[in-house]
Amino acid sequence: MKSQQKCIVIFALVCCFAVLVALIFSAVDVLGEDEDGINEENCSKNCQVVIVENIPEDISISHEGTIPLSTGLHNLLDLAQKSVEIVSPLWALNSTNGSRFAQAKQGQLLLQRLMGLKAQRVHLKVASGEENTRAIPELKLLLNYGADVHDLNMTALTNGELHSSFWVVDRKHMYIGSAAMDWRSLSMRKEMGVIIYNCSCLVLDLHRIFNLYWQLQFRDFVPAIWSKRLTALYNKDRMLKFHLNGTNTTAYVSSSPDIFCPKDRTRDLDAIMRVIQEANKFIYISMTDYLPLITNSSHSKYWSRIDGKLREALILKRIKIHLLISCREQTHPLTFNFAWSLKSLCMDLSNCSVEVRFFSPRLQEDGSIKGINHHRYMVTDNSVYIGNFDWVGNEFLYNAGAGLVISKVGHEKEKSSTLVEQVKAMFDRDWHSTYTKTLQPNKVPTCSSITVFPSPLLKDQTGHTQQGNGPNNSL
Template structure:
């Protein structure tokens, strides 16, 4: 498990040591057992392509060897020849070579002198050889260090099509895309069908489509008889398979190594990259976004799952002709690609994956003819190179900048971090309490009620709601979105992951669970848009998102959180207690929560 802090990222928010006596595994993967009708597909052989740093290292090492070895050999040979005692001419002292007078030194003394001279020269030779060896070893170590740096960082990076911060497009069109299940009676309120939005991106593709998704289960053949809208998944899969015939490259990043659909897409020319988050952070790949031709992007709750196009209630946004944001989001795609086949997080990142926009330096753009600001975010901390914003910090920024209200719609709300022992994760929970109590911000929290809802969700939501029971000018409301059950099939699970305030929206890939922000890979997008001119009649994206939230909030599927009327989301559900009683139950091993 990686625990290194990434350059440019602040440390994660502190967690309080409130321990619970049970361990609960929380995941967002929807488990559905079904059999594909396709014939078995042989997994394509995966070849590890050496990086540019490897070739550079080999060339550098070869050059050093050619440069150092000949000079070392020449020096050794020269000194070796000079140091040998001559057998033809006896080595004597200069005084002994004089022709006049009798010999002064005996033969033994002459031999001793000759031996001492030879030994002295030999010591000098050995010392010289040692120096050469040390120098050569240092040069090799330097070459290895350079190779390691270049292997971890792709100097040339990913081709960005000549698009830079200076020439990218800052005038964009943005739409909200939703999937509303057929049997859920909710109007679209000016939003676009998710299926139509994704197909429009494929219609615009000319060079490449880059997709990051946690799921790849688009084939819906086995379900189309009972769920007519399930065919949308199969149709989208076929369009992705046909991209190569249209000379459009499909590039995919996924954490799934045994997906049948990814194998089939690979056979149809797709470039598949695997990111093993389990090895890197002991987490999962939950990012979900598209980048098309470095111009258009999608980001939202929906993955490449036929249920996301039929039975799940999904929400996301699509931005057209917005190459500045696309450029920054594509850098996140490149970051994932750099981690393929790696079991460690690089300590040095390529500048091509640094963030372009953040809270301190947001992108100033014109969005649907209204001025706006925006920047992407991602998680976890160790995947945040320089100038990138963490998802949790993006959420903090939106909460802190709110002046009137904060509306939140998420699949799960659980301020816990579970790693063997559950700990209270106060990051978001504490910010909401501050907004309500200290700034009198109106907060509404809409959470899904479904089969994987953690029982402690009710306790935490009731704890929040109880803040305003006896305080004037304090408003915090909580509701559950209960899906429709038809013929044993649950439709309309609220899979949304967004927040809207009076001046900004945040779209993310996570349920608001501590583990997801700490361990899992995800992405988000912040858009700030506030009407400055009262006479401006253009509807802002903030207003549209607020209308979507209020539609869901006032629908017949949303039920107010009440102490004695909690809906049963799964068979393990327990009723919430008061905050005091819940605190006492933590220390009592016989309490209902202790067995969860």
């Protein structure tokens, strides 16, 4: 009997050991990454930041306080000495339309710079969500010029897509924003992001998200445990304290979906909720799509996480909310219902202020639409959130993305304006531009090439000239 019990105990121990070994080998192994000797003790905390934008030529909005996106990305490549790590949801730097050579020029110039990195002894690493890397012309070219490209099987991992868009250069400099490695992001779309220089403390944490993607190549499942080298350095409860453009600042990076968040990593959704919760005066949001729904092939259901938090801020704290949404062919009709639902909350309440406007691009003479507002950010009186997602329920559940939260510290008068103040000024500029239209009751628009307000003196299909709507008309 005792012999049988011993056998059972031994068998149980062997099974436990086998499970432990399986868990260890299922973990993402990054033990070979020395992170260039950078750690929390010796990393840089005296950093500089610039806002980068792409503003299409036909959009009459100035770059005051910002620099062109293409200029910022080339500046990062000028600084690169060891490595450039890029995550992008799309690779299409070459236009396939010969008639758009002028618009595609910036994309082609950027591709040439990336192709030349190996000759400069700079290691280019790309994490891609494309299903067949070698079928993408740009990635095939980069592979031929010495780049390393790892592709993630996002369908198997999360049943979603890779929407992350950021750069890590030498583990010291970074870009994060709305733009993909797409020629249209450098010419035809209105994009926004930030570039942060000499900030290895923060950049090292973003690099860990890149490294997570990098190690997921060839996997069709998410590991049960993660390596310590992927643990978040900072989060919403333990933020990095540093100097940004000479001002006291805190920051951290977030990630999605939940199963891509190792220990201590704040989820994008939680970061957004915290920024909304900590606002005291206003919440300004610039978003391509705002749709609090989770949809699948059979049905849709209300997704209250962000929408409900905004309603709480509006009703319980009397926070002023401005919501700027893109008006484009892909805009879901229910977007206007949700927008009007928000506005209706303040009908009979004092000190309650919410306004929704739609950024409407101009219709070109050839019938195409340029200048789509592709922003994905929020600014409050004390924080900025820049992400890679539209605020649609499905995005946070299945897709991979990254976000950045930057907050100013204290209320003392700084010698120079903070990033929060700069982003607010940029939002106000767009909000008051001639391209925004205010949502009006009983006037539900259709954002398509047919109903988007045309440029002045645009010829219709009959060849007659029609007068475009003037600025500041309501939708």
